[in-house]
Amino acid sequence: MLNSEKPIGVFDSGIGGLTVVKKLQASLPNERIIYFGDTARVPYGAKSNDTITEYAIQDADFLINKNVKMIIVACNTVSSVALNILQERYNVPVIGMIEPGTDLALSSTENKNIGVIGTYSTIRNKAYSKMLTAKNSDLNVFEKACPLFVPLAEEGWTDHKATYLIAREYLSEFREKNIDTLILGCTHYPILSNVIQEVVGEDVKLIDSGTAAAATIEKHPELEELLSKKIVSGNHEYYVSDLPVKFKTIAERFLGRTIENVEKIDPEQL
């Protein structure tokens, strides 16, 4: 098999990464994707860095054993904690969410006021603000953890009054900061983008991880070279460490299409 015809591996702590897969499938239609979601141990967002790193290695090893040509870490929490360790461990490219989101935000902002929202872990680790200011010291970055957005997205409360109230609680401070760009630093958040957009204002550009990752892959020659020149045969494959209640409903909401070829992997065997 040509290297370019191998699949792209994508993993996440759960199903949030399916919003990234959705964007990749739209932007890179030639590619076959193998997805792993660690649904038995989700969420990672409030776990310690040691635990997150241990789980991330198990998740990525699983994809490596599927002979993938690159790994996309479709989880901002893992990207902010364990990306370097994964990049050192494997001899295929490992792409996190932080740098693509940072680059897209930098190309979007005009007034240099950028907001970032994410889980406790991502915000506590200052993953985005560190990389943003490393690339451009002339920025004002405002970060905010929004932990209730994940359960609201999974519940599908995308248009509920309570979701607007919670979004206003979390996001109204960004209005005062006059941001023109907001990084959705968690792969669950695109599900709530309508609410988020309304609360922060229609003039604020929302940066989602999937769009940013696809842009990064197409922009870097050494990654672009790995892409297939024709449609790769075979179906996308989805693996999860648990098949929770309502999995199919939620997964299809995130992926934006019906989900087939889902197989459960015992987390003890990871």
Next chain:
Amino acid sequence: MLNSEKPIGVFDSGIGGLTVVKKLQASLPNERIIYFGDTARVPYGAKSNDTITEYAIQDADFLINKNVKMIIVACNTVSSVALNILQERYNVPVIGMIEPGTDLALSSTENKNIGVIGTYSTIRNKAYSKMLTAKNSDLNVFEKACPLFVPLAEEGWTDHKATYLIAREYLSEFREKNIDTLILGCTHYPILSNVIQEVVGEDVKLIDSGTAAAATIEKHPELEELLSKKIVSGNHEYYVSDLPVKFKTIAERFLGRTIENVEKIDPEQL
């Protein structure tokens, strides 16, 4: 060591069980308690029954190795899925949350209309409604999953407008059913009892798992006999499989006092 002077073991998928510990410490002040919270793998509420059972056995084995005289499963999800398996596995009493809550609800209700709220897993397994109607066929039981209550309790949004809105969305149907008793079928929910009480009405009796478990232990002679007749020396001990962000803050909110003697156990070693 006298059997009665051994500690009581309590476990939960995370920290919710600390609301049970709080009630036990108030009702059974002579007892020393060893708590295990599987914070690395929380929440169990949306996981499959196989996974829940596997984790529950690991959690309970950990307590058995601490030489406990009885095990309290301070997790409604585990109680509804795996209690029988645990009771067969060990030669100490294993007390779940379902029967104590059922018994207390039966002694509380006058109009025979009982509501039950819990996680998806507890409600889907119809744990409470099966046991309620097995004990009294002349009841109307109304069940409702309230999945957003767990993250709201952990966030400590006990008085936020959004919490009231969400509670009204979940609970307003109980008003029409004319319930006089509501079982809080998840050990996180007592944290939100003020909101829940206001939404369902002040005349509805709320049944919490900790109060119910303490009542069960004191009522059954073979359990009561295991209780210590004097204050057992030694501190309560708390073990968790992860020390997440804000653990201490949240744990102390649930326990109602400062938490000392917390030790992290690697979940791989369970």
